[in-house]
Amino acid sequence: MPNLIRHFDKILTWAAIVLGGSALAFMTIFSVWNVLIMRKAMNNPITGAEDLLLLCLVVIVALSVGLGSRTGAHIEIEILESKMSVWFAKWSLIFVKILGIGVLTIMSQQLWHAGQKAVKFGETTQQLLISYEPFYYLLAVSIAIYTFVLLLDIFQVLRSGKVEKLAINGDVL
Amino acid sequence: MISLATIGILGLLTLFVLLALRMPVALSMLFVGFTGTIIANANKFLSIGMDSDQAWSRGWKIAYSNLAGETFEAASNFNLLVIPMFVLMGSIAGASGMSRDLFTAAYRWMGHLKGGLASATIAACAGFAALSGSSLASAVTMGRVALPQMKRYKYADPLATGSVAAGGTLGFLIPPSGGMIIYAVLTEQSIGKLFMAGIIPGIVLTLLFIAAIYLVVLRKPESGPPGERATSSEKWSSLLGALPILLVVVVTIGGMYTGFFTPVEASSVGAFFTFVVALIMGRLDLQKMKVIILESMSTTATVFLIIIAAFVFIPFMALTELPAQLVTILTSLPIGDFGVLLIIILVYLFLGMFLEGIAMLVLTIPVVIPIAIGLDWDLIWFGIIIVIILEMGMISPPVGINVFVVKSIAPDVPMGQIFRGIWPFWFAMAAMIGLLILFPQIALFLPDKLVGG
Numbered sequence: 001m002p003n004l005i006r007h008f009d010k011i012l013t014w015a016a017i018v019l020g021g022s023a024l025a026f027m028t029i030f031s032v033w034n035v036l037i038m039r040k041a042m043n044n045p046i047t048g049a050e051d052l053l054l055l056c057l058v059v060i061v062a063l064s065v066g067l068g069s070r071t072g073a074h075i076e077i078e079i080l081e082s083k084m085s086v087w088f089a090k091w092s093l094i095f096v097k098i099l100g101i102g103v104l105t106i107m108s109q110q111l112w113h114a115g116q117k118a119v120k121f122g123e124t125t126q127q128l129l130i131s132y133e134p135f136y137y138l139l140a141v142s143i144a145i146y147t148f149v150l151l152l153d154i155f156q157v158l159r160s161g162k163v164e165k166l167a168i169n170g171d172v173l
Numbered sequence: 174m175i176s177l178a179t180i181g182i183l184g185l186l187t188l189f190v191l192l193a194l195r196m197p198v199a200l201s202m203l204f205v206g207f208t209g210t211i212i213a214n215a216n217k218f219l220s221i222g223m224d225s226d227q228a229w230s231r232g233w234k235i236a237y238s239n240l241a242g243e244t245f246e247a248a249s250n251f252n253l254l255v256i257p258m259f260v261l262m263g264s265i266a267g268a269s270g271m272s273r274d275l276f277t278a279a280y281r282w283m284g285h286l287k288g289g290l291a292s293a294t295i296a297a298c299a300g301f302a303a304l305s306g307s308s309l310a311s312a313v314t315m316g317r318v319a320l321p322q323m324k325r326y327k328y329a330d331p332l333a334t335g336s337v338a339a340g341g342t343l344g345f346l347i348p349p350s351g352g353m354i355i356y357a358v359l360t361e362q363s364i365g366k367l368f369m370a371g372i373i374p375g376i377v378l379t380l381l382f383i384a385a386i387y388l389v390v391l392r393k394p395e396s397g398p399p400g401e402r403a404t405s406s407e408k409w410s411s412l413l414g415a416l417p418i419l420l421v422v423v424v425t426i427g428g429m430y431t432g433f434f435t436p437v438e439a440s441s442v443g444a445f446f447t448f449v450v451a452l453i454m455g456r457l458d459l460q461k462m463k464v465i466i467l468e469s470m471s472t473t474a475t476v477f478l479i480i481i482a483a484f485v486f487i488p489f490m491a492l493t494e495l496p497a498q499l500v501t502i503l504t505s506l507p508i509g510d511f512g513v514l515l516i517i518i519l520v521y522l523f524l525g526m527f528l529e530g531i532a533m534l535v536l537t538i539p540v541v542i543p544i545a546i547g548l549d550w551d552l553i554w555f556g557i558i559i560v561i562i563l564e565m566g567m568i569s570p571p572v573g574i575n576v577f578v579v580k581s582i583a584p585d586v587p588m589g590q591i592f593r594g595i596w597p598f599w600f601a602m603a604a605m606i607g608l609l610i611l612f613p614q615i616a617l618f619l620p621d622k623l624v625g626g
Contacts, residue, residue: 013467016466016467016470017463017466017467020466020469020470021462021466024257024261024466024469024470027254027257027258027441028258028261028441028444028445028448029445031258031437031438031441031442031445032441032442032445035434035438035441035442036442040433050251053251053254054249054251054254055249057248057249057250057251057253057254057257058245058248058249060257060470060473061248061473061474061477062248063470064257064470064471064473064474064477065474065477065478067467067470067471067474068470068471068473068474068475068478069474071467071471071474073471073472073474073475073478074197074198074199074200074474074475074478075197075198075199075475075479075529075531075532076195076196076197076198077192077193077195077198077527077528077529077532077572078195079193079527079571079572080193080195081195092194092195093194093195095194096191096194096195096196096200097196099191099196099200099204100196100197100200100204102204103200103203103204103207104200104203106207106237106240107203107207107240107241107244110237110238110240110241111241111244111245113237113241114241114242114245132245132249135245135249136241136245139244139245139248143244168464168467168468168471
């Protein structure tokens, strides 16, 4: 299982670097090009620029939620942890992670379901009329990845009593 | 059948229990928001005489629809494009060592004064805050640069660590501020106006921090001995070193203030120019670029998941009518607007001792904003007050997050000493809130002047 986590971290990290990095670069350069060159200098803004930036944002959010679940980006309040017995700390952590798995599974399933209905309900961007369907799926997969990370967390807690997070500056790079 | 208000109270209690059990804030809000929506809606339908099976089935249906709909709405909110862009800008500034240039410039100009190194730290933090929206990033990057210098000149540990912890909080107030973006989105206020409203309080608070340092060294001169006096040429060359950063700030924030860019455009332009400046200065390599991307993605995840959760949680709170009832109770008390504001501030200060800033912001907004609206307060002005109170929480014991960050950089300084060092700055923030209450124009002058209210 530790090998599985290591491989999983590598995939998440490289997906974030390559796909996330490309999305961030596209968003930055495209937005600057549209604003400074096309709109301000040439008075001819790119049609549908907002649509593309918006979809790019969804991609970044989808990629980041999965990565964030491994880097410990999701804020927890740990003030009472030192007051808990080891047994209580361990099992209460497992309990809340199971609750989390429950709600995230429903969320992922509902996002997928909404994606299936996106075409039927005409959910598209405003100018370029790009369907939201694949982007719903992307978010659904991202939430499913978070669910999987919570499962891995439970495994780690049962095995060693704590969750080892992915360090951004760590060896995986 | 239970009343909607009772469901709201039970929901809040459940939320706090889950938070205490270390469930991530976003997941706790999602769980309570989702289950609460089912129960509250089912109860509502039952109360109008609907069949039990049908009422519960409708409750589930609404909650399902909310969960997917609100998630996609948050993830595809065009205004929120500023988050990854400003986060990217801050990450590039941090990784490329721009904080060091800012500190060097401030140090050369102020370092020879008593307490000058601590004041230089505050000034550099304020400058870095204009590139980064995160108080943690400001405290970490500036702490690594400033603390070794202050140690070298034998600064008292409380003053040295306190100035870094407090200076870092300026990242939350001086635009671009992550806290302000979240506040703006959740309260449907203009991000640009909030950014503008933060600039004068940010400058005044910086000056108050420097005044606090002055008072500390006046009482105990040995706590902040003067450093070496820089020559004139050293001073000007340091300023030249910080010039590219200042240019980025002027282009980005200035462009936004003059209406040349929208906040969304300013965020992209800012990230782009920060990258170009870092590249020209030869401060970026492949490894740093990877860290910048991963940091940006990770911070984006933190903020977005919390916003998504807030989008699910806030409609549940509104459904329970709990905030509305609280407004009625508070406005009927014979304490006036000021009394209500004082209660809100005290509650925030109390919560700030235990909760992280952004978490506290999203958790309290559904309850507090209806009160502010009910009392006809300006939500821009109120937002600035909230942001400063959240800053106070970041350095308040026992869970002042910036204090923990400073502790990680200065592990040899006991926690008690760091907390002792933050009090002058804490009182400076309290004074800032007092000033904002007495003179709301400190916050409202710029937004009113530049975009006509």
